[in-house]
Amino acid sequence: MGVFYGAATTEAGVCKDRDVIVIGGGNSAGQGAVFLAGYARSVTVMVRGEGLAATMSRYLIDRIEAMANINVLPFHQVESATGSDHLETVTLRNVKTGESDVREVAAVFIFIGAEPRTEWLGDDIARDHHGFVLTGRDLLSDGRAPASWPLERDPLLLETGVPGVFAADDVRHGSMKRVAAAVGEGSMAVSFVHQYLADL
Ligand SMILES: Cc1cc2nc3c(=O)[nH]c(=O)nc-3n(C[C@H](O)[C@H](O)[C@H](O)COP(=O)(O)OP(=O)(O)OC[C@H]3O[C@@H](n4cnc5c(N)ncnc54)[C@H](O)[C@@H]3O)c2cc1C
Incomplete structure (x- = not known):
């Protein structure tokens, strides 16, 4: 409906000859902006800080600066968005002055990363250093399950460090983080x- 997490080829049609906003200042935001600029009338790269230099590779900044239809909007964040069955406007707020500005846009592409809220799982369910849950082969080290794993068999593909507890998609380390993958992993x-119950 006009708010996208990432930017795929399938979404390019939405912004053809229209104005779009890319939120974020990392390399993925830069790559997304350059890609979308091939279709959109204008691409605004919006960041809360003073610019892209601290967070984006120089070669991407150079490409952005060379493209006439990309502009960078520092010190801004999204305050709100409106639309009936599709995004129509976003209100941007200047974090320095507090002033707001309403813009008509076809789409907003969000590149701000993701943070899994998994602290509540405790120590038994192993996670990577970002907090994503380890499953299956990702739990193995030198081909062996961790010392805390109590069974003869290795963890199943989506099984966590606790037998019988499974994790699917966004929360899982190494997953695709897309709807189709979530549905597939959920059914798996x-x-x-x-299978776990049958083995008991
Ligand atoms: C803005 C945005 C746009 C996106 N656009 C696309 C797109 O265009 N195409 C695409 O393929 N993917 C898109 N994605 C990614 C896609 O939404 C996710 O990959 C997908 O929803 C992941 O499904 P999931 O079941 O793993 O997690 P979720 O859909 O997040 O489901 C997790 C559920 O668990 C619940 N929950 C969390 N903690 C607890 C708890 N402690 N107890 C009980 N319940 C809990 C949550 O409330 C939520 O309902 C987008 C994501 C965002 C944020």
Whole structure:
């Protein structure tokens, strides 16, 4: 509906000859902006800080500066968005002056990363250093399950460090983080639950 997490080829049609906003100042935001600039009338790269230099590679900044239809908007964040069945306007706020500005846009592409909120899982469910849950082969080290793993068999593909506890998609380390993958992994997890119960 006009608010995208990432920028795929399928979404380029939405912004053809229209104005779009890219939120974020990292390399993925830069790559997204350059890609979208091939379709959109204008691409505004919006960041909360003073610019891209501290967070984006120089070669991408150079490409952005060379493209006439990309502009960088520092010291701004999104305050709100409106639309009936598709995004129509966003209100941007200048974090320095506090002033707001309403813009008509076809789409907003968000490149601000993701933070899994998994602290509540405790120590038994192993996570990577970002907090994403480790499953299956990602739990193995030198081909061996961790010392805390109590079974003879290795963890199943989507099984966490606790037998019978499974994780699917966004929260899982190494997952695709897309809707189709989430649906697929969700159904696979159900099948693994049956396998786990059958083994008991
Ligand atoms: C703005 C945005 C746009 C996106 N656009 C696209 C797109 O165009 N195409 C695409 O393929 N993907 C897109 N994605 C990614 C896609 O939404 C996710 O990859 C997908 O929803 C992941 O599904 P999931 O089941 O892993 O997690 P979620 O859909 O996040 O589901 C997790 C559920 O668990 C619940 N939950 C969390 N903690 C607890 C708890 N402690 N107890 C109980 N319940 C809990 C949450 O409330 C939520 O309902 C987008 C994501 C965002 C944020």
